[in-house]
Amino acid sequence: MRLAHIVIVSVLAVTGAATAGAVKESGVDGGVLVRVGCGDPAALIDMKTPACIVHGLDTDRKAVLAARKAIVEKGLYGPVSADVFDGRALPYIADTVNLLVAGDGATVSRDEVLRVLAPGGVAYVDGTKVHKPVPKNTSDWGHFLYDASGNAVSPDTAVDVPFHIQWEGGPKWARSHDRLSSLNSLVSSDGKLFYIFDEGMTADFYYPTRWNLICRDAYNGIVLWKRDVGKWEDHWRAFRSGPNQLNRRVVSADDRLFASLGLGEPVQVIDAAAGKTICTLKGTEGAEEIIHKDGVLYLVALPFDGEPQDYQSMYRSRTRPGLQKTLMAVDPASGRILWKKTDKDTLGILPVTLIADADKVYFQSRNCIIALDKNSGKQKWKALRRSAESRPSNFSPALLVYKDVVISVDNLPTAKKGPKSPADTESVEQKNIIWSFSASATAIKGELVAFAAGTGKQLWTTDAMAAYGAQMDCFAVNDLVYVGQKARRHTADFTRAYDVHTGEIKNERDTASAFTRTHHHRCWRNKATCKYILMSRTGVELISFDGKLAMQNAFTRGNCEYGIMPANGLIYVPPHSCGCYIQVKMSGFFGLAPKSKSPLAGQTPQNVLVKGAAFNRVSLSEPATSDADWPTYRADARRSGGSKSTVAPTLTRAWKTKLAGNITSPVVAGDRVYVAVAEGRTLYALDRRNGKTVWTFQAGARIDSPPTVVGNTAYVGSRDGWVYALASDSGELAWKFRAAKSDRKHCAYGQFESPWPVHGSVLHLDGAICFAAGKSSYVDDGLYLYKLDAKTGKTLLEKRIYSRDPVTGDQHADAGHDLPGGLNDILATDGKTLFMRDFQLHLDAVPKAATIEGALPQQMKPHVHNTAGYLDATWAHRTYWYYGTKMRSGYGGWAAAGKRAFSGRLMVRDDDSLYAYGRKALNNDFRAAPALGYYGKRETHLYKAPVAAAGPAPARRKAKSDKKGRRGMAAPKLSYVWSNDCYLHVRAMALANDKVLVAGATDILRTGAMTREAIAKQAELLESSNEQYLRVYAKNDGSKLSEIKLEAKPVYDGMAVARGNVFISTEAGELHCFAPAK
Secondary structure, three states: OOOOOOOOOOEOOOOHHHHHHHHHHHOOOOEEEEEEOOOOHHHHHHOOOOOEEEEEEEOOHHHHHHHHHHHHHOOOEOOEEEEEOOOOOOOEOOOOEEEEEEOOOOOOOHHHHHHHEEEEEEEEEOOEEEEOOOOOOOOOEOEOOEOOOOOOEEOOOOOOOEEEEEEEEOOOOOOOOOEOOOEEEEEEEOOEEEEEEEOOOOOOOOOOOOEEEEEEEOOOOOEEEEEEOOOOOOOOOEOOOOOHHHHHOEEEEOOEEEEEOOOOOOEEEEEOOOOOEEEEOOOOOOEEEEEEEOOEEEEEEOOOOOOOEOOOOOOOOEOOOOOEOEEEEEOOOOOOEEEEEOOHHHEOOOOOOOEEOOOEEEEEOOOEEEEEEOOOOOEEEEEEOOOOOEEEOOOOOEEEEEOOEEEEEEEOOOOOOOOOOHHHHOOOOOOOOEEEOOOOOOOOEEEEEEEEOOOOOEEEEEEEEOOOOOOOOEEEEOOEEEEOOOHHHOOOOOOEEEEOOOOOEEEEOOOHHHOOOOOOOOOOOOEEEOOEEEEOOOOOEEEEOOOOOEEOOOOOOOEOOOEOEEEOOEEEEOOOOOOOOOOOOOOOEEEEEEHHHOOOOOOOOOOEEEEOOOHHHOOOOOOOOOOOOEOOOOOOOOOOOEEOOOOOOOEEEEEEEEOOOOEOOOEEEOOEEEEEEOOOOEEEEEEOOOOOEEEEEEOOOOOOOOOEEEOOEEEEEOOOOEEEEEEOOOOOEEEEEEOOOOOOEEEEOOEEEOOOOEOOOOEEEOOEEEEEEOOEOOOOOOEEEEEEEOOOOOEEEEEEEOOEOOOOOOEOOOOOOOOOOOEOOOOEEOOOEEEEOOEEEEHHHOOOOOEOOOOOHHHOOOEEEEOOOOOOOOOOOOOOEEEEOOOOOOOOHHHHHHHHOOEEOEEEEOOOEEEEEEEOOOOOOHHHOOOOOOOOOOOEEEEEEEHHHHOOOOOOEEOOOOOOOOOOEEOOOOOOOEEEOOOEEEEEEEEEOOEEEEEEEEOOOOOOOOOHHHHHHHHHHHHOOOOEEEEEEEOOOOOEEEEEEOOOOEEEEEEEEEOOEEEEEEOOOEEEEEEEOO
């Protein structure tokens, strides 16, 4: 049940001293806290708790600067921040703020306050307390399939086609596309999300898991709490192989959470606000499925002995599907078990079939549907439901109850030779199920059977088909039934609406426009609202029940085995690990909003240019940049990662500087070293000779990468949507330009930022500063490409990259696995073409239109880039750096570019050669799972290759068939100048004239035994300060010249070489300078 707050008024004198009292009295337990008025910085700082971020607003610039200074001194700038505003328009997108406190004389209107408050949020303005009600047209999603009925249909009418990012969170990627899904269970109630997620390292699924139960605010994504989860399903289990029960281990209802946090563990009742266990329900050990109905929990439990079962399969460490189970009812308030059933009826309850309505509990077993009295557990009826004796582990029926009808959608009985088996025809006696452990996506034929909920009488049947390695789909809406009937959802489906009582076809509609791409359906069960089926074929397709809309959204997708969740007027999209549509598909955890919640709503798009005190002192030529400098990210405009500076073969540390937080890679120009503290939103200028701070500058949001230095000016972008030109000697502002289309913010990774952020490292080209603002060409009005006069900030070029139909919002119906458009990235150039990942714009032929598309494939040029973006440090399995043009998509396609061109996990270049560290083979590996006790080697190397050999991809040639008769595309054999098994996990890399420098952790798995203990030790080394090294290699032959031990783990791509010195940023928040050894 939703808590629909009513608007109430009370008297509260909100002064600076009373802010803490307002926070306590509000009942807000975390999220986004805003204080209008920065005159008392201490009051702002005191609002901060681990479960919230705090933002101060004031019309007085001096008060804001004073507040920022106080916040910085406390080391809190970032999670606590302050900005200037106009006193009227609050700088947030709608439905974001949990608590707003404004003192006497506040000029913000009540309507504006209600606009920015999240549903259920509280505001105190001039003595008035206001609660924003939860909209009646939105809904929670408390179970895997919405509620206890099993009918995955929400009454939420606010959920609609996604156009905007409400919030963004991490991690950016799930751990593996080839193994157990990183997310199991996702539900929502009381304005919060709850889910179980593996936060282990993304770099390789080999590494140990870190399963946590996590709670986020539903409207801004702020993490409110997290807690450990015990022993879980083995993460080596092949993806798409189940077990489907994992998605039913967490249920939420209002302010309570019910969860079994580990295999074999009992159910805990948890305070949803604080994450604390209220009580543990004794006797519920082994609970693997939970539903909640009318204040009572109904559980399916299976004893678990703590050890993985059945190692005979090719798949590693799986738990058994289980046969004899127990069904029970529990009162969570008292902990009392109301009834329990363990008998032949519960022998092999099929996964995800426990459901309930107002008076009965239902479940499906081997060959029947059974209805029990909800209060006593006594049988009400048992009906024959023929189904297959042999079942794949990734498949479970759909069982739902809608009003007075129970609907079962399951696979057809196993075909038998000779006389029919009584068990498959008329007997309701239970027999064992033969489970086959499967990760395949076979086309399973099925049947829908409808029963009268009161008597069990069969009403009608129709054909059904499973999706792609997923469960059956069925939705009951407005007395009509929609069921998946096309194999793997390859062609238009959900076209027929059946009468729920008779099975009569009431209407048919055309859904073909949601099925135009050559892509299989994803491996999870679809969900719905009362307006739309949210199908997951290429991404998230919305098919309206009224037949008026069938729209694709391939720029986003859910995670394997769970999918997406529609709730609270938003579509929640968890992190995935997919390589399809990688040019445009967003990665991370998102709350996606419909068009009505546009950050531009009520505003006119505009840019702002502000001149500063150093405006008339900007020089692009003095002091001149030396070839021995490293004045921008990766040294130069083509992002080569190479310097003409010469370094000694042996090095020693000259100095180190400790900064406040996680730092970016450094840049070096003249006597200055520049580095940003990303989370702290601060740019540091240091003395190159000793590392002492010369000046600092605070931006309005994260600075995710270092500045670009030209002459006497440092240019840096920020995720606040601004670009700043700063005097290199003092940090004074010369000018700043707002690229963001409005001054509204949303939450991303636990901080505020603009929907149109700018990367820190902007591009300097022929006296101009170039950059992109935005996140994706598919959301929030698209991306904007800018070219500004470096001296004045004047706009020379502005082009919009928007990949949707400007009227309908639809996407291009191109076939294949590619989409037009792009994702933001640090720009690169060869002097004639701008590169933004795969997106390319030829500067000698810029279209005159305001909205543009990139170069056609045949016009594209190879360049060094990361398919996931330069700053992606995760080493996600289906991403890599390469020297090429455009990455392919699809199963196996993600690796094609890396097999046909030189690739790696880091890459640098000079004029003639490429130098890279990476995997020797790029493959899908879920079919090559190791046998018990054996783990395959992960072979990597450091290599040199000629640029000339890495041009346009050669013509395709057919590969020989594999053992299963499949044919593929053979990759050409790549030839290296040299290849070196360096036995390091290289995190940072640079060229220095005649040398290659690499830094990272020792690779102990290449030389030692591959055991789980060794793998855990390797993971520990990768994340610690131990066994981290800087090595120097000869560029001509790859011979090792020297090695020095580092004190901490290098920041990803965090090395610069300048004026004979090597500068390395570390994850300990330190910048180290290495000089020639004496």
